[in-house]
Amino acid sequence: AQKVTQAQTEISVVEKEDVTLDCVYETRDTTYYLFWYKQPPSGELVFLIRRNSFDEQNEISGRYSWNFQKSTSSFNFTITASQVVDSAVYFCALSESYMNSGYSTLTFGKGTMLLVSP
């Protein structure tokens, strides 16, 4: 069975600090997708990134960057120069493709609450 672990329950930083959110996953599949979602206090889920298991290139999008290390089964998320608006719960998720049936479901970690204070 697949599993996603976000060991950090809550992180508090001061504005402009860099912060890294950890995500470790377990899966027996060779083909899978990894995701990060943001859940602000309003409650909706905001999609941030999807990464294919075959693509280990790191990705940068503005102040956000992701480090995918297949050797350690980790997909960490870094926010550079954090801002108050970054305060939210961040979820890492794993999608396992069911090759025979063709569908997949997402397994989520428990989330990391990030609090950025001014």
Next chain:
Amino acid sequence: NAGVMQNPRHLVRRRGQEARLRCSPMKGHSHVYWYRQLPEEGLKFMVYLQKENIIDESGMPKERFSAEFPKEGPSILRIQQVVRGDSAAYFCASSPRLRRDEQFFGPGTRLTVL
């Protein structure tokens, strides 16, 4: 192009009542997934449906919960005789027929059972 729509956004029920949660997938999407987020937890998969078919309900509680996705109209998640432990946020996601690995989430329905 409207996203996934869920209604109501907030639902309050008393113990023993029924809760009906609706999900309208994105236009052109025929696959619907329901997830439940208990307080301070991540989302957990409940059920996956295609039009008129339940494909995978391995995450659904065995009793009181049911889901449908009729040929016409939204997908419905129905909870009978709600209990306080059913209080949670229920998220629906949809995916296009040919890209099942992409799931687009709705804003969620927050169910509170008094």
